[in-house]
Amino acid sequence: MTRKIRLGAGSGFWGDAMDPALELLTHGELDYLGFDFLAELTMALLQRAKQKDPQRGYVPDAIQYMKAMMPLARERGTRLVSNGGGVNPRAAAARIAADARELGLQRTRIALVEGDDLLGKLDEMRAAGVSLANLDTGDTDFDAIRARVVAANVYTDASGIVEGLAGGADVVIAGRVSDNAIYVGPIMHEYGWTHTPAHQHDIAAAITLGHIVECASACTGGMSSRFAQMPRMGQVGFPFFDFYADGSAEIGKVAGSGGQIDELTVKEHIVYEINDPTRYVMPDGIADFTSLALAQIGADRVRVSGVRGRGVPSSLKMVIGYQDGWIGESLAFFPWPDAYERACKARVTMLERFERLGLKASQVHFDFVGLNTLHGPAAPLPAPDALRELNEVGLRCAVRTETADEADKVRRAGAHLWIMGPGGTSFGAPIKPRPVVALWPTLVPREFVKQSVEILEA
Helix, strand or coil: CCCEEEEEEEECCCCCCCHHHHHHHHHCCCCEEEECCCCHHHHHHHHHHHHHCCCCCCCHHHHHHHHHHHHHHHHHCCEEEECCCCCCHHHHHHHHHHHHHHCCCCCCEEEEEECCECHHHHHHHHHCCCCCCCCCCCCCCHHHCHHHEEEEEECECCHHHHHHHHCCCCEEEECCECCCHHHHHHHHHHHCCCCCHHHHHHHHHHHHHHHHHCCHHHHCCCCCCCHHHCCCHHHECCEEEEEECCCCEEEEECCCCECCCCHHHHHHHHCCCCCCCCCEEECCEEEEHHHCEEEEEECCEEEEECCEEECCCCEEEEEEEEEEEEEEEEEEEEECCCHHHHHHHHHHHHHHHHHHHCCCCCEEEEEEECCCCCCHHHCCCCCHHHHHCCCEEEEEEEEEECCHHHHHHHHHHHHHHHHHCCCCCEECCCCCCEEEEEEEEEEEEHHHCCCEEEEEEC
């Protein structure tokens, strides 16, 4: 085999467990440890936080993880790469540098990668004739939501990460790079690959491996259709992979950790969150998932090889977040006997309260928790006798309004059930109205996106 590098997955989302990442860093003999913290809605939520406080807007976990792991990473010679900068990677980098100084980790180099935030370029792009058509709906009337836009972040490629690592960074903190770019970047850096036809298959292989591990335990037994068979998932091991210069790789996990890696767990994540498996389009290239070969080569060890791909796309995906009203919500639970009948009566009571309160809503939705919360109208009701014997039934109401004041009427109507509703009803704390941030996915020409890299030193 040709020279290899080993990369580990330290997080699959904002809120993931830290202990499997520490286990991987301690025992995994890693060259790089990557952390994916971002989802599409996350950027809009972080933008709201930044508007309230200019020093916020990054993922808090990203700071906590780096502080916990930088000492051990230095000891092990592992470099840390994260997209946890969110909409404020500069503030995140400054916090990480300050923590490195506090920990006595002098000369720690932090690469700050920016350039994904295009909020200030929207009008320039519209003036240049970019339609910003909605990818999901086909709607081309972007101007109808323009005044309500709060965030606009484009999925950028691994170029900034490559540049930061070339600058000697021990830690790379970026914003909205693609999820797999945190793995593609180190691989491109180590092997000297560039976005040229000569390396399009190699980069497609890096994209594929990044995709497989980017959700961490999702390829070691999490979310699996065989979850019942997966051992000790509460002590699950996060994956690592050995990547070779010929584009092949072997996926594994720390010996003795929970979960499982086999061809099926890998296949399940290959098809997760994709559209056309022959064209997995990422900022760094286009991978053909139908070209690869998988082989079980040992316990918790799967080899991936033969990935083919194409060059970089001319357009990049951008997700725009915009204010789209408010949600009011209530939740109550009703006990046996006749729990379902009590919940139905409470639903009628709430609708009557809405009428009395003059609620103005575009949507009013009820779920019977335990019966149809997940499947909605497709969920069949139990037989009448079984329905009468249910131990408990919950009633969730969610209402969409234009203003916070209207949404608050739902909280009040739910609280009215404390005395107006059936006896024995159980309530949690009243739920405050919350703003709706809707997403407008679109494509933008690549030439509007310029990444920048700055090295901070502790």
